[in-house]
Amino acid sequence: MPMIEIKNLHKWYGDFHVLKGINDHVDKGEVLVICGPSGSGKSTFIRCINRLEDYQKGTITFDGTDILDKSVNINELRAEIGIVFQQFNLYPHLTVLNNVTLAPQKVRNTPRAEAEETALKLLERVGIHDQAHKYPAELSGGQQQRVAIARALAMKPKAMLFDEPTSALDPEMINEVLNVMKDLAREGMTMLCVTHEMGFAREVADRVIFMDGGEVIEQAPPEEFFKNPRHDRTKLFLKEIL
Numbered sequence: 420m421p422m423i424e425i426k427n428l429h430k431w432y433g434d435f436h437v438l439k440g441i442n443d444h445v446d447k448g449e450v451l452v453i454c455g456p457s458g459s460g461k462s463t464f465i466r467c468i469n470r471l472e473d474y475q476k477g478t479i480t481f482d483g484t485d486i487l488d489k490s491v492n493i494n495e496l497r498a499e500i501g502i503v504f505q506q507f508n509l510y511p512h513l514t515v516l517n518n519v520t521l522a523p524q525k526v527r528n529t530p531r532a533e534a535e536e537t538a539l540k541l542l543e544r545v546g547i548h549d550q551a552h553k554y555p556a557e558l559s560g561g562q563q564q565r566v567a568i569a570r571a572l573a574m575k576p577k578a579m580l581f582d583e584p585t586s587a588l589d590p591e592m593i594n595e596v597l598n599v600m601k602d603l604a605r606e607g608m609t610m611l612c613v614t615h616e617m618g619f620a621r622e623v624a625d626r627v628i629f630m631d632g633g634e635v636i637e638q639a640p641p642e643e644f645f646k647n648p649r650h651d652r653t654k655l656f657l658k659e660i661l
């Protein structure tokens with residue numbers, strides 16, 4: 420059974436048909452890279468998976484359960500499927516440590532001491548345990564994004580969504596974030612990553628999917644995707660970004 424299964428997913432923003440029948444499934448431990456031009460529906464697609472967006476047609480199942488089922492607790496779903504955004508979205512008034520410990524305490528009722536112990540380990544894992552008592556504004560973009568990853572991991576997610584996590588970073592900070600993501604991928608995390616970092620895709624993706632106009636136009640393992648793109652739109656896109 421795939422961990423995430425998407426069947427005939429359609430979404431409209433008002434009259435605008437943004438997702439036009441997406442079908443896919445993601446196995447446990449699979450790393451999927453999603454690319455495509457701006458406005459093609461990539462963010463909308465991954466945001467549907469943890470119900471940050473609603474959708475009007477089709478089904479998404481997670482571990483065999485329809486995510487719209489009455490039995491699904493939305494906070495629990497979002498804990499199990501973590502997300503990292505382009506703009507970090509840290510709580511500015513909380514220290515790094517408290518950014519990471521907040522949700523486990525609130526959603527999982529984890530005692531404070533235990534949440535802090537886990538948080539410090541995660542901050543160490545992403546290479547910033549020495550920044551635990553600073554506020555987000557005192558950190559570089561790359562450090563803030565690593566806090567955002569640690570914050571998502573604090574919920575012990577089964578899968579992680581990344582929405583262009585390095586697009587807002589200065590070039591010298593991109594690798595520190597990609598390296599954390601590569602480690603996660605190698606440790607077996609199930610990941611759906613919207614990114615145009617094709618080096619990352621080549622190194623750790625199991626599959627690359629190309630979206631345009633709300634549809635998946637083609638998909639293939641990275642070697643094949645880069646060497647033999649089939650559709651003109653994919654070729655054009657690759658020519659523009661590589």
Ligand code: ADP
Pocket residue numbers: 432435437455456457458459460461462463464
């Ligand atoms: P991508 O992430 O590939 O750039 P998005 O999923 O953000 O694409 O957006 C897909 C399309 O949906 C775009 O045309 C965008 O303008 C539109 N869109 C995104 N969010 C909204 C919204 N909240 N309301 C209306 N239209 C939206």
Ligand code: MG
Pocket residue numbers: 461462463582583
């Ligand atoms: Mg987007």
